[in-house]
Amino acid sequence: MYRQVMVTGMGCICALGTSLDQSMKNMFANIGAPEPPIQFSTDHPIQYPVFSLPNSLGSDSGESQPVNHWVSKQNQYLTLTARMGIAAAAQALEDARIHPKDLRHKRVGVCMGTTVGCALNNDSFYIQYKQGNDPGMDPIKRFLASNPADSIAREFNLDGPTQTIVNACASGTDAIGVGASWLAADLCDLVIAGGTDELCKVTYNGFISLMITDNAPCKPFDANRKGLNLGEGSGVVILEPLHKKSPLKDRNNCRVAGYGSACDAYHLTAPKPDGQGLKTAINQALFNSSFTPEDIGFINAHGTGTQENDKVEMTVFEQLLPRIPFFSTKGYTGHTLGAAGAIEAIFTLYSLTHQIIPKSMGFSTRDPKAAISPVENNQAVSCTAAMSQSVAFGGNNAALIFSLP
Structure with missing residues (x-):
């Protein structure tokens, strides 16, 4: 069913860059620091680092x-949050x-x-x-x-189905x-899909209170991992039915093979x-x-850098997908919370079409309790x-498989 759906365009804004090409150029140059x-x-005595969007206020100059x-x-x-979603959608179109x-x-x-979707960023209002x-x-x-989905629909004067999914990370x-399922069910002629989330003070404090935030750059899958760094951004893809566009027309065209x-x-x-959920x-x-x-x-793993998340992922990969290279791009x-799965899906698509994968930034020491470890260098x-897959709060797990035409 899903193999009749094509990804025909991509847009991305994150700490790595203000476009997909800039982001991938910096990724393969192994640039990135919170x-x-x-x-x-x-008031925290430790300033836990984050990955902010370049000029996160989104000025128009x-x-x-x-x-x-x-x-x-x-x-x-x-x-x-809404404006980043619109910007990534415009880039994807x-x-x-x-x-x-x-x-x-x-x-x-x-x-x-999205996750918080900036719902908690109005603390000055509540304080007053x-x-x-x-x-x-x-x-x-x-x-x-x-509302991210409604904002995009309003920006481009769309009147098809709109849905904002809040299913944690x-x-x-x-x-x-x-x-993709909407297209497979012939509910739409085209779908704009992805995720968007901005940094938020309440989220920042919440993750610190959970004691799963690293006070240094995160180290996914590393033996010395201590937690995650928060980030912000948006990733959007254009989905079209296979018969509507030649699969060889554009370098970005891949199938959504499975979900x-x-x-x-x-x-x-x-x-x-x-x-078990993953x-x-x-x-x-x-x-x-x-x-x-x-x-x-x-595999583009969820790879947050937290002890339990990374341990579970490595266990599942060893059992289900042994000897397959994997990495995390959260370093x-x-x-980026609600945007993470979409941004990482786009990175996966780019790597698939260009036949190159990045090193797992932050990894240097193999976990002695794990039988496998991530990619240590960029490789063809x-x-x-x-x-590309996600492991989220509440036991939510999701996986996407993409394939070349």
Whole structure:
């Protein structure tokens, strides 16, 4: 079913760069380092570093401040989460050689993932309210107008189905899978799908309180890993039916070969130790794609740098996908939460079409308790299929398999 769906365009904004090409250039140059947050301040004695978007305020002046460049003036008051989603969608449409006017009279769906979605970024409003003041309602109106999927639909005058998926850190992966299912069911002519999330003070404090945040650059799968670094960004893909576009027309064209989603419901934040939920999602994606584990050329892992998450992933890879190269890109972008699955799916697509995968940034020392370890250097691959997958809070797991035409 899913193999009739093509990815025909991609857009990405993250700490690595303000476009997909810039991001991949920096990734394969092994560039990436978190810094203390500049969007907000806290009383923590340790300034836990984050991966901020270049000029995270999204100013519309200068090449390094591109978010508002892609957003119409009437929508520039929206939250950065919404504006990043619009910007990545505009980039993806341009990459697919589709002018927004071409979308008129078509059934165009929008499916976007997010987590906090900036819902908790209005702390100044709540502080004033708690102090007995009467703050203006503009911050609340701004938030209510900033639903990511609805914002994109409004920006491009779309009237197809819209859905914002809030499924923890699997949201972006699920959004692409759900969007592909709309096309497979002939509910749409085209789908804009992905994820978007900005850094948030409440999220920042929350992860620190969970004691799963590293006070140095994160080290996914490393023996000395201590936790994650948060990040922000957006990744969006254009999905079209196979028959609507020649599969050889553009370098970005790949099939969405399979999608799987499962919840182990084991714990609010920790994955089930045996990885049963992730195994189910991967097996479901393999079944839907008709591929075998041996057909998968590489895996873009969730790889947050936390002890339990990385341990579970390595256990599952060893059991289901042995000897297949895997890596984490969160050492370049940080954990972008609801955007992570979409951004990493795009990195997977780029690596598949260019037949090269990046080193797993932050990894240097093999975990003696694990039988496998990630890619330590950029390396060429020769394959026709790859997997990107997510392990999220609440036991949510999702996997996408992409293949060359």
